[in-house]
Amino acid sequence: MPELPEVEITCMGLKPILKKSISNIIVRNPSLRWPVPSHLKKTLPNQKILCVKRRAKYILIKFEKACLMIHLGMSGRLEILDKETPPQKHDHVDIAFHNSKNILRYTDPRRFGSIFWIDGDIKDHFLIAGLGQEPLERLFTGEYLFSKIHNKKSPIKNIIMDSHIVVGVGNIYASESLFKAGVLPSKLGKNITLNECGKIVKYIKATLKKAIKLGGSSLKDFYNVNGQSGYFQQTYNVYGRKGKPCRKCKSIIESKKIGQRSSFFCIKCQS
Ligand SMILES: [Zn+2]
Secondary structure, eight states, X not given: OOOHHHHHHHHHHTXXXXXXXXXXXXXXXXXXXXXXXXXXXXXXXTOBOOEEEEETTEEEEEOSSOEEEEEOTTTOEXXXXXXXXXXXXXXXXXXXXTTOSEEEEEEOTTOOOEEEEEOSOGGGSTTTTTOOBOTTSTTOOHHHHHHHHTTOOSBHHHHHTOTTTBSOOOHHHHHHHHHHHTOOTTSBGGGOOHHHHHHHHHHHHHHHHHHHHHTOOOOSSOOOTTSXXXXXXXXXXXXXOTTSXXXXXXOBOEEEEETTEEEEEOTTTOO
């Protein structure tokens, strides 16, 4: 599944279409998680792309008065391709541009993604309104995390994966960040100190930044906009390493289901 780093990389890869004006949209199959709006055929042509941003795992392609909000779902991807590239079975949407030999193609084998047209304030959209802090932004601090967790009886791993508190910390990034912070994933929110919150936040930021730099975690079917897969997974400290020696202390990495998700940790390095 594309995680926050993959979405960030996708956004960066969309730079070639900035300032381009749309000539046409072809929707071969509108049946995504929510139907692709049928009015886009009329609404999109001649709209100029001003910028591409990310909020949580939503890609926001902004125009003067509105915005396309794209989610890659479980298996989606956006690619800039030569417009002569023949569409394959799962290539559901193409967007073409004036004076360009390229198209933007949306591919999604499992069709859990979505494409919305938003002409109001994006913050009010039902999928955006309840979201917590962006992990890479300044407002996500140890103090913020502490304020959200100091009375919670749930494990810290579930808390940092809760998008109402902070967005985009998937299972891999949660396990890796908690290892670096030296905090057990099963430790309850109320037992975590402000100092530990500071470390957890620091390493969530560092882990996500590293993944972005290395091209994402690339679970089988993720490709960035140029069709290359990521290398981050080769650097995992704990995730998927059950039974292997800890890279720091050589103890055996253990695994446990927390909130139905596999969690990986070193009992010596984390407490
Ligand atoms: Zn260890």
